[in-house]
Amino acid sequence: MTIYLHAGTLLATPGREPLTRHTIAIDGGRVSGVTAGFTAPQSDDLVIDLSDCFVLPGLIDCHVHLTGEFGPKYKLDLVEESPAAVALHAARHARVTLEAGFTTVRDLGEIGAPGDAIFALRNAVAKGFVPGPRIFAAGSIISPTGGHGVTCGYRDDINFLLDANGRGDGADGCRVAVRRQVSRGADFIKFVATGGVLTDTATGTGQQFFDDEYAAIVGTARMLGRKTTAHAHGADGMKAALHAGVDSIEHGTFMDEEIIDIMRRRGTFYVPTTLAGVTVAEYATTQDFMPPAIREKALAVGPQIVETLRRGHDAGLKIAFGTDTAVSPHGENAREFALMVQAGMTSMEAIVAATVTAAEHIGQGAHIGTIEPGRAADIIATAASPLDDVTELQKVQFVMRDGKVFKNARAKSV
Numbered sequence: 321m322t323i324y325l326h327a328g329t330l331l332a333t334p335g336r337e338p339l340t341r342h343t344i345a346i347d348g349g350r351v352s353g354v355t356a357g358f359t360a361p362q363s364d365d366l367v368i369d370l371s372d373c374f375v376l377p378g379l380i381d382c383h384v385h386l387t388g389e390f391g392p393k394y395k396l397d398l399v400e401e402s403p404a405a406v407a408l409h410a411a412r413h414a415r416v417t418l419e420a421g422f423t424t425v426r427d428l429g430e431i432g433a434p435g436d437a438i439f440a441l442r443n444a445v446a447k448g449f450v451p452g453p454r455i456f457a458a459g460s461i462i463s464p465t466g467g468h469g470v471t472c473g474y475r476d477d478i479n480f481l482l483d484a485n486g487r488g489d490g491a492d493g494c495r496v497a498v499r500r501q502v503s504r505g506a507d508f509i510k511f512v513a514t515g516g517v518l519t520d521t522a523t524g525t526g527q528q529f530f531d532d533e534y535a536a537i538v539g540t541a542r543m544l545g546r547k548t549t550a551h552a553h554g555a556d557g558m559k560a561a562l563h564a565g566v567d568s569i570e571h572g573t574f575m576d577e578e579i580i581d582i583m584r585r586r587g588t589f590y591v592p593t594t595l596a597g598v599t600v601a602e603y604a605t606t607q608d609f610m611p612p613a614i615r616e617k618a619l620a621v622g623p624q625i626v627e628t629l630r631r632g633h634d635a636g637l638k639i640a641f642g643t644d645t646a647v648s649p650h651g652e653n654a655r656e657f658a659l660m661v662q663a664g665m666t667s668m669e670a671i672v673a674a675t676v677t678a679a680e681h682i683g684q685g686a687h688i689g690t691i692e693p694g695r696a697a698d699i700i701a702t703a704a705s706p707l708d709d710v711t712e713l714q715k716v717q718f719v720m721r722d723g724k725v726f727k728n729a730r731a732k733s734v
């Protein structure tokens with residue numbers, strides 16, 4: 321059976337002009353043709369009528385954490401929730417992310433019980449057992465003792481239990497930590513180049529590993545065929561990670577001109593996550609659940625992050641869409657688009673970042689990111705053009721992943 325999807329407006333390749341009145345043919349989960357006009361079906365074909373919609377490729381978020389969500393109870397959740405509960409919550413987060421129009425995500429670090437929920441979820445989605453976006457997962461974040469991502473502000477023995485998986489101290493320890501993630505099934509390696517906002521220690525947002533440790537992480541990952549990405553706010557740690565050869569920078573809050581220059585020359589991807597910065601700054605002023613150490617960092621990082629994106633975009637850096645969702649609630653990923661536009665990107669540039677560039681960034685440029693023959697049928701639709709108003713992407717009407725419909729708010733003819 322062939323599915324014929326009638327698209328009123330079709331942005332088949334973000335970055336190029338949209339087409340009007342086109343038909344997308346889908347066979348076996350893949351796009352088999354894109355033709356002008358509305359093709360009439362044969363007897364057992366299925367037609368999906370999106371003739372009054374704006375149709376575009378499924379969105380890609382290069383930075384999420386499906387296994388947790390920040391909020392008043394986040395700290396207790398880390399010790400109260402069983403690995404099984406974490407997995408079930410993650411399945412819910414995956415479903416709402418997909419329904420929001422994100423057909424692929426890269427998960428950059430487990431939060432919560434050190435189980436294997438993210439890998440189990442990735443595999444279950446791939447088998448069609450649970451609804452969710454296609455997942456690429458990093459497993460545990462590689463971090464030094466006392467560093468970001470592993471220190472939750474508990475007494476020492478509890479911290480030790482929670483962070484054991486991604487902890488790396490000294491070059492040898494870092495090699496072991498990377499190898500361990502790969503053996504668990506990691507698609508990428510994520511490490512902390514600097515301190516982070518949501519670590520309950522007054523350790524700032526500067527460099528956290530020594531140069532030989534960065535080199536050990538990047539070198540080991542490369543040897544095992546995995547790309548690396550660095551969580552980075554401060555310029556010192558960002559520079560050290562770039563010197564070690566990291567493939568991309570997450571957040572990049574305090575990047576200076578030298579860093580921008582290195583990234584531009586090398587074509588290093590930048591994943592801005594402005595939504596996370598704006599969310600923590602907002603929580604710091606409107607909520608009372610943040611411990612003082614976190615509140616202080618949130619107020620420093622938050623206001624800076626949109627400005628950093630403006631500078632990075634002006635300088636021509638390769639920008640891949642990423643939100644750090646889990647900091648903000650799951651399913652609200654598309655709020656990032658308006659922040660990208662606020663930072664000076666056009667709506668089209670923001671959509672390119674979440675499709676073509678994001679696909680290239682995660683090594684999937686040949687499979688996803690555009691709607692053309694041979695690609696996975698990852699297709700979404702909005703009621704009005706997101707090129708005119710990018711917040712239309714916060715109200716996605718239709719979601720298909722791998723040729724399967726997961727949401728259709730205009731189900732006239734399905």
Ligand SMILES: [Zn+2]
Nearest residue numbers: 383385428644
């Ligand atoms: Zn993150």
